[in-house]
Amino acid sequence: MSTRPRIARTVPALRRAMEPFARATVALVPTMGALHDGHIALVRQARKRARRVVVSIFVNPTQFAPNEDFGSYPRTFNSDLKALAAEKVELVWAPTAQVMYPEGFATKIDPQGAAKVGLEDTFRPHFFSGVATVVAKLFTQVRPDCALFGEKDYQQLRVVTAMARDLDLGVKVIGIPTVREKDGLAMSSRNAYLTEHERKMAPVLYRTLKASAKAIKQGETIERVLEQGRAHIEQAGFALDYLEARNAGTLAKVQSLKDGPLRLLVAAKIGKTRLIDNIAI
Ligand code: AMP
Numbered sequence: 608m609s610t611r612p613r614i615a616r617t618v619p620a621l622r623r624a625m626e627p628f629a630r631a632t633v634a635l636v637p638t639m640g641a642l643h644d645g646h647i648a649l650v651r652q653a654r655k656r657a658r659r660v661v662v663s664i665f666v667n668p669t670q671f672a673p674n675e676d677f678g679s680y681p682r683t684f685n686s687d688l689k690a691l692a693a694e695k696v697e698l699v700w701a702p703t704a705q706v707m708y709p710e711g712f713a714t715k716i717d718p719q720g721a722a723k724v725g726l727e728d729t730f731r732p733h734f735f736s737g738v739a740t741v742v743a744k745l746f747t748q749v750r751p752d753c754a755l756f757g758e759k760d761y762q763q764l765r766v767v768t769a770m771a772r773d774l775d776l777g778v779k780v781i782g783i784p785t786v787r788e789k790d791g792l793a794m795s796s797r798n799a800y801l802t803e804h805e806r807k808m809a810p811v812l813y814r815t816l817k818a819s820a821k822a823i824k825q826g827e828t829i830e831r832v833l834e835q836g837r838a839h840i841e842q843a844g845f846a847l848d849y850l851e852a853r854n855a856g857t858l859a860k861v862q863s864l865k866d867g868p869l870r871l872l873v874a875a876k877i878g879k880t881r882l883i884d885n886i887a888i
Pocket of ligand 1: 637638639640644645646648649755756757758759760783784785786787793794795796
């Protein structure tokens with residue numbers, strides 16, 4: 608039987624729980640819960656890189672717009688704890704919104720650069736300031752040596768990496784490859800929203816990314832490949848937000864393979880569910 612992780616819900620409780628970690632290296636895995644094998648891959652990498660692993664579970668209200676799914680976002684705290692116990696995680700940082708944003712909270716980080724390139728930021732204008740602010744708080748609360756983020760949220764990974772560097776937060780941000788279902792669909796807590804039919808269609812995104820990346824690598828014109836990919840995704844029943852090839856480091860627009868290394872990124876809605884994915888070219 609694995610022991611249940613200790614749960615800290617206030618900053619003083621977190622500090623107390625971390626006292627025994629004082630001389631050890633600490634890795635933080637920030638999550639919004641509803642844990643799946645993608646999150647667990649981050650936990651396992653964290654374990655390899657540090658003596659102590661802290662997992663945060665916090666559904667951050669400030670990164671959701673009023674019309675988004677904050678209210679319905681899956682919350683599965685008890686099964687999350689079981690999954691983390693199986694990974695021998697000792698400490699879960701699970702503050703309430705009141706602890707994170709007490710009455711009078713009035714500070715916001717407004718990231719630039721990769722946060723303003725016309726991808727997620729166009730469709731979710733609240734998102735990156737919400738993410739940057741909460742991640743900065745998680746870093747200063749937990750004070751980890753490193754923090755693990757998934758490439759699944761590629762623009763987020765770039766934004767958080769830049770923030771940690773720009774603000775000298777002293778945390779090494781490490782990106783972890785996307786964990787996928789057998790049919791290629793990127794694991795996501797939001798996959799739980801998909802109907803049976805939508806779930807069958809969902810891998811079209813990854814298949815299109817792969818086919819497009821291959822065609823671009825073979826020298827086909829990027830814009831022509833993307834036009835075909837966009838049409839394919841829309842024909843499969845998605846409402847497409849974007850399918851774009853960008854510089855993998857800056858996320859700046861690109862004309863050709865010479866502007867690389869390149870990353871191919873997609874976001875599309877099927878029914879009520881918005882899915883994102885990306886791969887290297
Ligand atoms: P979330 O709980 O969705 O905010 O995700 C927490 C962390 O897990 C983020 O760094 C995500 O990028 C990462 N993550 C989510 N899905 C996956 C996946 N399929 N593979 C790898 N990492 C993931």
